[in-house]
Amino acid sequence: MKTKIYLVRHTQTVGNIEHRLTGRTDYEVTQQGKEYVSKMTERLKNIKFDIAYASTSKRTSKTIQELADLNHLQIIEDEGLCEMYFGIYDGKTWDEVNRIDPKIKKIQDDINEICEIPEQETTEEVTERMYNTMTNIATNNLGKNVLICSHGVAIEAFLRKITGLPFAEKRKEYSQKNTCLNVITYDSDTKSYEIELLNDFSHLEDKKV
Secondary structure (H helix, E strand, O other): OEEEEEEEEOOOEHHHHOOEOOOOOOOOEOHHHHHHHHHHHHHHOOOOOOEEEEOOOHHHHHHHHHHHHHOOOOOEEOHHHOOOOOHHHOOOEHHHHHHHOOHHHHHHHHHOOOOOOOOOOOHHHHHHHHHHHHHHHHHHOOOOEEEEEEOHHHHHHHHHHHHOOOOOOOHHHHOOOOOOEEEEEEEOOOOEEEEEEEEEOHHHOOOOO
16 A cells, blocks of 8 residues: 655745754744745645644744645644754854854765764764654555655655665755655555655746745
8 A cells, every 4th residue: 555745845934044054943934935835835735635744843834734724634743854953053054153163064065964063963863763754654644645844954864765865966856945845655565665756846936945
C-alpha cells in the first residue's frame, strides 16, 4: 500500500529576510509570506488531504493552516519535523556569525552543510530524526494523502537520505525555497520512497524566493 506525501517548506518569515539561522528560533510570517501561502493554498485547494502535520515552530502551521481548514483538519504538531538546531548561533544573522566565526560560512559554501557550531544538532542527527519521523507518519497513514510542513535543512536532509545524494551535489535542485512543494510516495511493500516532484515553487511564478 502507498502513502502520498505533500511535503512543503514553510513560508517566508522575518528571519528569512534578515538572513538569520532560524533553527528552533521562530519568527513572524512577512506580508509577502502571507501572499506565498495564498498562492500555495490556491495550487493545492482541490486535493483532498486526510491528515496534516507540522513542526512545533509556528511558522509551519501558519503555512498550511488554510489548507487544513479547507479539509476540516486539526494540524498535528511533531517535534521530529523541526529545523536543525544551530546551537549557540541559533537566531543570529549570518553577518553576526561571520564576525564571530567566519569558517562556518566557508564550510557551508564548500560542502553545503552548516556544521562545527558549538552545541548544534549535526546533519546526521537531523537526517535520522527526519527520516524516522517521516517514515512513522507514512506507515501510520497508508493509503492516505498526507500534508506536511517542515523546514529547509530538515526537508533537504530527508530528501537526500532517500535518494542517497550528498549535500554537496545538485545544490540548486535540492535547496528548499519558501512554500516549495515536494510530492513523495511511500510504498509499504518495498519500504521505499519515490520523489514525484522536487522543490517546485512554480505557484510563485517569477517572485524571488
